[in-house]
Amino acid sequence: MIKLFRFLGPYRWAVAAVMALILMQSLSELYLPTLMADIINDGVVKGDIPYIWKIGGFMLAVTAVGTVVSIAASYLSSRVAAGFGRDVRSKTFRHVENFSLQEFDKIGTASLITRTTNDITQVQQVLIMMMRLMVAAPMMCVGGLIMAISKDSHLSLVFVGAIPILALTIFLIASKGIPYFRVMQKKIDKLNLVLREGLTGIRVIRSFNRFEHETVRFADANGDLTQTAIKVNQIMAFMMPMMMLILNFSSIAIIWFGGLRVSSGHMQVGDLMAFLQYAMQIMFSLLMVSMMFVMVPRASASAVRVNEVLNTVPVIEEKRKDGAAKSDSRSVRGLVEFDNVSFRYPGAENPAISGISFQASPGEVTAIIGGTGSGKSTLISLVPRFYDIEEGAVRIDGTDIRELSIEQLRSQIGLVPQKALLFTGTVSDNIRYGKTDATDAEVKRASETAQASEFIEDLPERYEAPISQGGSNLSGGQKQRLSIARALVRKPQIYLFDDSFSALDFKTDAKLRAALKGETTEATVIIVAQRVSTVMDADRILVLDEGRIVGNGNHRELMASCDVYREIVSSQLSEEEIA
Template identity: 70%
Template sequence: MLKLFRFLRPYRWGVALVMALVLLQSLSELYLPTLMADIVNKGVIGENQGYIWKMGGFMLLVTLGGTAFSILASYYSSKVASGFGLVVRGKVFSHVENFSLQEFDKLGTASLITRTTNDINQVQQVLIMMMRMMIMAPMMSIGGLIMALSKDAKLTLVLAVAIPVLALTIYLIVRKAMPHFKSIQKRLDKLNLVLREGLTGIRVIRSFNRLEHEKKRFEAANAELTDTSIKVNQIMAFMMPLMMLIMNFVSLSIIWFGGIRISHEHMQVGDLMAFLQYGMQIMFSLLMMSMMFVMVPRASASAVRINEVLQQEAVIRDTDGAGRAGAGSLQSKRGTIEFADVTFSYPGAEQPALSGISFKANPGEITAIIGGTGSGKSSIINLIPRFYDADSGSVRIDGRDVRDYTQEQLRAKIGLVPQKAVLFTGTIADNIRFGREDASDDEVRHAAEIAQASGFIEEMQEGFGSPIAQGGSNVSGGQKQRISIARALVRKPDIYLFDDSFSALDYKTDAKLRAALRSETTEAAVMIVAQRVSTIMDADQIIVLDEGRVVGIGKHKELLKSCEVYREIVASQLSEEEIA
């Protein structure tokens, strides 16, 4: 957790102010029992009413001062902790944005959400307590011990026995509870995962009548979290009764032995009353520390999880000198894609997804990729914008290895339409402008027309200003795909990547879209991953994949003669008349 506190640097003066206020609050509270002892010894026993009023008024002023310091300390500690939470959330989010798909696969989306919200909130809440209690408790216990010694050194032996017993009790309880606090966060991760899957997949769940199954999954994850939380609370529940038992024995002992000291005239009544209060202050300060020990282990577990994200190095990083190579080559061959003997495996996979892939896609041409399920079509697309890096061989754009570009430079050259169309909350125009923020209204409309989306957009009540719900749930699959295609078109990149982006379109719309795309992308390289033969028949180059290897490259008619895998795919989709 201490590693995270480096983010408190901008708030160091706020932390110092809180410490000063807590110090003043502690001093005022430590001074009150001494004032009370003086009132009893000199005012009540000495029957000096004037002294009682004078010191009583002074006690009231000290109390009001302590209250004011406490309120200010609470305000500034909350302000510092909220600022700390703001900084850490920002750092985590910006760091996660740099992750490759490999890190997302490793940590998991549900876990990253939990770490960015619940875990940071846990640390933030404990920070407030730490600035107040962890500073105040030692001050009160040490200060109270000094003041108790000043009242009667021999009676302090009672505290010398009680404090170690109290501290040992706290230690044993916290040590037992610590592993369960770590387990709670993992259980919370699992609950979030089940909940997220249940909410995002609600249509599939309902269509297959799996509501009861999902309900049981959620109840099982919820029960695991509840059982662990109950177990922790059962352990921690022993703390308060034991603390109160020890404190009551301490009070009884102080009164017992204090009464003997007074009877032998070694101590005054007021001093015994002050000593009793100092004893209680010491005990309560240890109790405050025990409350911290309840919170710190859980926050510590959360801090470890946050640090795990911050310390996770992105596998794909900009290399030293990336982006510095000559610009001349970029101008001469804009939009050229070349794979040279590329082999790639997903982390933890037994077999490579791609083996010995070599081909070249030129600007002004449409290159199509087809193959069976799991043949590696999407893997090729993922290597071009460096979502993953090749294990061996090289992927080159405009004659340069993709690793020699900065990621920003590389992706600025690419317009990607992913396999699963993703839309964001906002208007349709906002979603299209996601491709290029400064696109004019005319450019947005033109991109929508090419993507065959302008028809249904104009039929909507607010046209391009129509709102898109979360995840695009208020538009159909085909409409989502066309808006995604318009988003890539408005970018006007050197390379277009369509990863099975026409699958939700009917044949007529598909044909119109491909015809419009050809005239729009005359100077750019276009790569289309498709399952439908009709989508790629007119491509300038078709790459046929089978089990991660290229088994054929050429045009439609050439492949019908030379590639058996392609013939099988065509035969499964087209009639003999259509093939002829």
Template identity: 70%
Template sequence: MLRLLRFLRPYRYMVIMTMVFVLLQSIANLYLPTLMSDIVNEGIVKEDTAYIWRIGGFMLLVSAVGAILSVCASYLASRAASGFGMRLRSSVFRHIERFSLQEFDKLSTASLITRTTNDITQVQQVLNMMLRMMVMAPMMCIGGIIMAVSKDAKLSLVIIGAIPILALAIYLIGSKGIPYFKTMQTKIDRLNLVLREYLTGIRVVRAFNRTEHERARFDQANQDLTATAIKANQIMAAMMPIMMLMMNVTSIAIIWFGGLRISTGHMQVGDLMAFLQYAMQILFSLMMASMMFSMVPRASASSLRIHEVLATDPVILDKEQAEAKKAREAGEVIFDQVTFRYPGAEKPALSSVSFTAKPGQVTAIIGGTGSGKSTLISLIPRFYDVESGSVRIGNTDVRDLPQNVLRAIIGFVPQKALLFTGTIADNIRYGNEGATDEEVEQALQTAQASDFVATMKDGLQTVLAQGGANLSGGQKQRLSIARALIRKPEIYVFDDSFSALDFKTDAKLRAALKNETEEATVIIVAQRVNTVMDADQIIVLEEGEIVGKGTHHELMDTCDVYKEIVKSQLTEEEIA
């Protein structure tokens, strides 16, 4: 947790003032029993009413000052802790933005969400408490002991004897509870994962009538978390009864032995009353410490998980020297003996892949499921880096380009069309924030999306649900294509982006794309033969290797894999 305190640096003056206020508040609280002792010994015993009023008024003033200091300390501690949480969340989010897909695969999306929200909240809450208690608890404990000894050194042995017993109990209970709090955060990850899968896959769940199955999965994860939380809280709950027992036993002992000392004339009644209050303050300070012990383990586990995210260095980084100009001048994409395997995989997903996609041409990639088509095009924008060989744009390896420059020249349409909450216009301008209304309309027309957008009540200002849930699959794909077109990039990459379109719309869209992308490099991944037949170059993949390269007619003569794909989709008349 200490490693995260650097995010508290801008609020160091608030932290210092919080500690000063808490220190002054503690002094005020420690002074009150002495004033009460004076009232009893000097005012009540001697029947000096004026003295009682004077010291009583002073006690009220000290109490009021202590209350004001407490409010100020709480306010500053809350401000500092909230600011700490804000900066930490921003830092984690910015760090996650730099992650490649490899880091997302390693840490998982559900876990990253938990760490950015729940874990940071846990640390923030404990920090808020610690800013006040880490000064107050030791101050009240040490100050209380000093004041108690000043009242009666011999009677202080009762307190000194109770403190180690109480401290040992707190340690034993805390050491048993810590492992459970660490486990709880992992189980929250699991609960988030199950919930996220259910919510994102609600259509599939209902289509296959698996609601009861998903409910059982959620209940299992929920019960597992609940059982761990109950066990942890049961252990920590034992702390309060032990504390109260020790406080009551200590109070009885102080009153018993204090009464004996009063009877022998070694102590006054007011001093015994003050001594009893100091004993309570000491034990209450230990109770505050025990509360921190119950929260710190969970916050410690959370801080480790947060630090794990911040300590994870992205695999894909920009080099210091990057030749951005060359990338801008040439849109030619060259794969040179590219081999790639996913982390932990035994077999490469791609092996010795070589081809060139030239500007002004359409390069299509086709192959069976799992042949490596999507993996191949993921290497162009550096979602992953090659294991060996190189991917070049012009004469420049993509690893030598800044990632923002590289991706600025690519219009990427993913296999799964993803839209964001907001209007249709906002989603189109996601590709180019400065696009005019005319450019937006032109992109929609090219993507064959202007007709269905025009039928909507609010047109371009129609608000989309999360993920574009209020659109069909084909509509989402066309808006995704429009979002890429509005960038006017040098390289277009379509990852099976026409799969949800009917054949008529598919043909019209490809015809419109020819005029829009005639000077750009176009790479299309597709399952349909109709989509790739007219391409200038077709790459046929099988098990991560190129088994055919050429035009449709050339491959029909030379590539058996391609012929099988064609025969499985087209009739004899269409082939002829």
């Protein structure tokens, strides 16, 4: 957890101010019992009313100062903790944005959400407590001991028995509870995962009538977390009763032995009452420490999880060295070359693709077709470096993409993913996601080319029509067309269409591909598709089978030379259409 506190750098003066204010508050609280003893010894016993008023007024002033500094300390510590939480969340989010898909696969999206929200909140809450207590508790404990000994050193022997018992109790209870806090965070991850799947997949759940199954899954994850929470709370629940028991027995001992010393004339009544107050302060300072033992272990487990994310080095690293390729947008042509490329997913026995070699040239449409699991989408994902290849090289204009910065590489690419994903906002916001400074004319032109203007014009607010989360208020085909418009407005050198026409009817598909030709005359276009009708007109068609290229040519050439391609064509088209 200490590693995370490096983010407190901008707040060091505010933290120092909190420490100073807490110190003043502790001093005021330590001074009050002595003033009370003076009132009893020199005012009440002697009947000196003016002295009682005088010291009583001074006590009120000390209390007022203590209250003001306590409020100021609470305000400052809350601001520091809130700022700290904001900074850590921002840093974590920015770091996660640099992750390759491999890191997402390893940690998991649900876990990343939990770590960025729940875990950081746990650390934030403990930070407030630590700033308030890590000065106050030691100050009250040590100061209380010093003041108690100054009142009566013999009676202070009571602490010799009480404090070790108290410390041992805290240690035993905390050592039993700490392991459960780590387990709880993992079970929160599991619950988050089940809940996220249940909400995002609600349409599938309803269509297959799997409510009962999902209810059981959620109940199991929720019950598992609940049982762990109950167990740890049962353990920690012993803390307070045990503390109060030791505290009350200590009070009985102080009053008993203190009464004997008062009766023998070795101690005054006011000093005994002050001693009892200092004993309470000492015990409550240890009680505050016990509260830290409840919160810190859980926050520590959370901090480890957050640090694990922050310390994760993305597998895909940008090379920064002299002589790295420089990009000039005027000279970029967009020639994509795969040279004997092989890739396997982490932990997989067999490569997803192997020995892939081809060129996709500017002004040409290169289509990739193949059966399910043949490696089409995998191949596409290697161009923007979502994953790094295992062997070979992927080049753009003769430069290995690993020699380009991520920003430099991806600024040349317009990707339309297999799953059309839209963001909350308006239609124009989603199209401008590809180019933030796109003009209204550019947005309209991109939507017309993508055949999206037809349905956009029918919306009540047209380009300002709202899009709900994930585009759930649009059909699959409408989402795909907006995704295509988002890539087109970018006007990149390389277009990657990953099965981006699957939700379109044949008529719209044909119109869109015809419109694309006019917009992409100087760009490299790579299309992954399942439908033969989508790829038939491509300049070059690559046929994949089990991760390897088994056919390379245009439609006519492949019909004559590639058995796999002929099988795909015959499964989709009638003999008349083939002819």
